Amino acid sequence: MSPLSGIHHVTAIASDAPANVTFYTGVLGLRLVKRTVNFDDPSSYHLYYGDGTGTPGTILTFFAWPGAARGQVGAGEPTAISFSIPAGSHAWWKTRLAGAGLAFQDAGERFGELFLAFRDPDGMTVELIETERAQPHALHFWEHGPVPKPYAIRGIHSVTLAHAASHNASSSFANTAAFGADLGFQPPTASDSDGNRRRFAITGGDAGSFVDVVPSTASRRGRMGAGTIHHIAFRTDDDSSQLAWQHKLIKADYQVTEVMDRVYFRSIYFRERGGVLFEIATDPPGFTVDESEEALGSALKLPKWYEPLRSQLEASLPALPARVAVVGESV
Numbered sequence: 001m002s003p004l005s006g007i008h009h010v011t012a013i014a015s016d017a018p019a020n021v022t023f024y025t026g027v028l029g030l031r032l033v034k035r036t037v038n039f040d041d042p043s044s045y046h047l048y049y050g051d052g053t054g055t056p057g058t059i060l061t062f063f064a065w066p067g068a069a070r071g072q073v074g075a076g077e078p079t080a081i082s083f084s085i086p087a088g089s090h091a092w093w094k095t096r097l098a099g100a101g102l103a104f105q106d107a108g109e110r111f112g113e114l115f116l117a118f119r120d121p122d123g124m125t126v127e128l129i130e131t132e133r134a135q136p137h138a139l140h141f142w143e144h145g146p147v148p149k150p151y152a153i154r155g156i157h158s159v160t161l162a163h164a165a166s167h168n169a170s171s172s173f174a175n176t177a178a179f180g181a182d183l184g185f186q187p188p189t190a191s192d193s194d195g196n197r198r199r200f201a202i203t204g205g206d207a208g209s210f211v212d213v214v215p216s217t218a219s220r221r222g223r224m225g226a227g228t229i230h231h232i233a234f235r236t237d238d239d240s241s242q243l244a245w246q247h248k249l250i251k252a253d254y255q256v257t258e259v260m261d262r263v264y265f266r267s268i269y270f271r272e273r274g275g276v277l278f279e280i281a282t283d284p285p286g287f288t289v290d291e292s293e294e295a296l297g298s299a300l301k302l303p304k305w306y307e308p309l310r311s312q313l314e315a316s317l318p319a320l321p322a323r324v325a326v327v328g329e330s331v
């Protein structure tokens with residue numbers, strides 16, 4: 001069984017698809033690599049962003065539920081997604097975010113790396129971490145994007161999870177540590193703690209391999225809704241490796257789903273013991289399975305079982321911005 005090779009994608013919830021597209025493409029410079037529907041609810045969009053081709057490790061996806069109520073971040077939930085930006089690009093991003101009228105926090109250093117923190121249109125925390133770490137994948141730079149290559153987001157750096165704070169710190173940490181051991185992460189050492197943040201690493205310290213765990217500051221469990229992260233997916237090489245992981249996790253007493261065909265990858269899902277929904281997704285086949293690299297994200301793509309609903313869905317889904325908005329321009 002091959003080890004997991006980092007974060008594959010993060011999936012979150014948005015309330016307004018057009019605003020979501022404008023923010024993630026126009027401000028952050030990610031490419032919309034797929035517009036499809038939620039396979040469990042085809043009346044709403046599932047939007048995928050990434051680098052120029054949607055390389056695993058660069059992907060952020062949204063279930064866009066029109067008018068969805070704001071969720072509440074709490075224990076048992078991811079609280080933030082962090083992207084890698086190149087060494088030396090911190091100041092450039094501050095200017096860009098300010099130019100976009102975005103309130104951001106110049107948040108200092110985490111594990112010795114400078115980072116900026118801000119919120120997306122639904123209130124989700126997004127961070128840009130300046131790093132010299134390698135990404136565990138080849139980046140396919142999006143040539144037609146609004147962010148020049150020396151500053152472009154390289155992919156996902158890390159995610160942060162909140163676990164219930166316990167009066168018995170060691171039992172809370174035992175829960176937290178369980179997923180690390182079960183998924184083959186390196187357990188944190190003293191140098192993998194920054195304040196009350198503990199960092200688990202999958203692959204030898206590259207960006208894209210980190211899961212940070214912090215004690216929840218909320219008194220209640222989180223509530224799913226707009227602006228919250230739905231799940232975190234980790235990468236596996238192929239179907240046979242995925243089945244081996246499924247078998248191993250079932251033996252370790254996790255409730256694991258059957259393999260689901262997500263068209264662009266195949267997935268299994270389970271909750272880690274702190275309550276966060278995890279997925280293991282295959283690297284293949286990727287986003288060019290149903291449209292060319294050039295055309296990625298330009299048209300509504302449906303799995304074949306929803307093709308009979310196409311005209312109905314096209315009539316009811318909101319129009320998305322046809323081109324990338326330039327920051328500072330009114331859209």
Ligand code: ZN
Pocket residue numbers: 009011231233267279
């Ligand atoms: Zn997923």
